[in-house]
Amino acid sequence: MRYLKVIMILTLLLLLSCSKSGDIKDLNDLNGKTLGIKKGTVVGDLALGVIPTAKLKFFPDLDEMLIDLHRGGIDAMVDDVPALINLAAKKPGLMVIDRLITEDDYAFATAMNRPEMKAVVDKVINDLKQDGTYDAMINRWFPEVGEPGRMPEIRLEARNGILKFGTAAVTEPFAFFDSSGKVVGFDVEMAHYVARELGMGIEVKNMPFRSLIPNVIAHKVDIVGGCITITAAREKHVLFSISNYKGGVGALVKK
Numbered sequence: 001m002r003y004l005k006v007i008m009i010l011t012l013l014l015l016l017s018c019s020k021s022g023d024i025k026d027l028n029d030l031n032g033k034t035l036g037i038k039k040g041t042v043v044g045d046l047a048l049g050v051i052p053t054a055k056l057k058f059f060p061d062l063d064e065m066l067i068d069l070h071r072g073g074i075d076a077m078v079d080d081v082p083a084l085i086n087l088a089a090k091k092p093g094l095m096v097i098d099r100l101i102t103e104d105d106y107a108f109a110t111a112m113n114r115p116e117m118k119a120v121v122d123k124v125i126n127d128l129k130q131d132g133t134y135d136a137m138i139n140r141w142f143p144e145v146g147e148p149g150r151m152p153e154i155r156l157e158a159r160n161g162i163l164k165f166g167t168a169a170v171t172e173p174f175a176f177f178d179s180s181g182k183v184v185g186f187d188v189e190m191a192h193y194v195a196r197e198l199g200m201g202i203e204v205k206n207m208p209f210r211s212l213i214p215n216v217i218a219h220k221v222d223i224v225g226g227c228i229t230i231t232a233a234r235e236k237h238v239l240f241s242i243s244n245y246k247g248g249v250g251a252l253v254k255k
Contacts, residue, residue, distance in 0.1 A: 024075060024253045027099050030054055033075035035251070036065040046249050047078045050101050062087065069254065080227055081250040082142065086173050088252060089143050097251045105243035106174075108187070108194075108225040109216055112239055117222060121241040124194050133193075141173040141186040148173040151184035154192040158201030165191040165202055166221035168209035174245075175206075175226035187225035190244060194223065213238055 024030060031053045037044040044056045057074050059065040065077050066087065077084065081100060088094045110117040128134040140149035167175040167187060175185040183204045195202040205221055212224040217237055227247075230240045 023255075025097065027051055027097060027101065027251060030076055030251060034073070036068060036074040036077045038062065038065070038079060043078055043249055046102050047251075066091070069252070075253065077252040078249060079252070080171075081247045082174065082227060082245070083172065084250055084252040085142055086148065089145055090147060093255050094252055095255050097253060101249040101251065103246070103248040104229045106227055106245040106247055107230050107243050108191075108223050108241040109213065109228060109234070109238040110223045110241075111216055111219055112237065114222075115239060118239045118241055120197055121194055121223060124190070124197050125242055125244050128190070128193060137186060137189060141189075148185070151178065151182070151189060154189070154196060156192065156195050156201050157199055160199040161201070163191070163195040163198060163200040163202045163223070164205060164221040165195075166205045166207055166212050166215050166224040167191075167226035168212060169206045169226075170209065171227040185226070186245070187227070191223065191225060 024033070027050055030051045032055075033051075034055045034057050035044075035047055035051070037047070037056050037058050039058045039060055044058075047054060047056070057068070059068070062077065062079060062083060065074070065079075068074050069077055076097075077087075078101065081096065084096045088096055108121050110121070125134075128137070140152075143149065165188075167183065167185075169175045169177050169183045169185075171185070173185050174187045175183060178184045183206055188204060191204070192202055205215075207215060209226070212226070212228065213234060215221050216224045225244075228234075230243065234240070
């Protein structure tokens with residue numbers, strides 16, 4: 001009789017374990033699951049377009065979302081892929097699902113009446129890709145494991161004035177504050193190369209992400225960057241450079 005009870009308990013435990021979702025390895029595995037989404041973004045709508053039966057739970061930032069993922073309150077975090085890759089590199093036990101929810105191009109933007117500025121940014125991006133600097137930047141800012149690298153020293157001469165670069169320092173590893181309080185990152189480094197090409201110094205102006213496009217339209221800054229997606233709606237108001245990073249929206253889960 002005792003052995004029969006043991007067998008029944010083991011059978012029940014097996015059934016319970018089989019009823020769980022198991023490892024999440026594809027976007028389809030997230031149907032019916034709970035996704036963490038940042039407030040004030042369209043990411044939730046994009047996710048439901050691909051994962052229609054998912055449930056959404058909203059958070060003010062990625063840090064709180066990550067805590068809830070570890071607690072089991074959500075099954076995945078949905079956000080810009082570069083931010084998720086950055087988290088997965090720094091936090092063991094996390095991975096970004098290979099298939100993306102959307103695939104997007106990121107770029108710099110300038111005012112519609114400044115085609116000469118767009119031309120310079122395009123040239124810099126092409127030059128960086130051709131001389132190997134771009135690959136070094138990718139390795140530095142998007143490591144497979146660990147923290148992003150350090151900002152290199154880039155000598156600038158302000159003989160032609162100061163380039164005003166607008167960014168939101170909350171888009172690690174594109175633009176963020178390092179331990180010394182300086183704004184660094186992939187797009188920040190690239191903006192320095194633009195300034196060098198122009199023979200200018202640089203002023204990095206940190207501002208809310210939603211104000212980047214309005215500020216460049218109003219000529220309060222010369223260019224803006226920092227995980228800015230090229231969209232048809234934005235192209236009506238600003239000139240985008242060629243793509244400097246291919247990303248999109250993805251899902252981060254526990255391994």
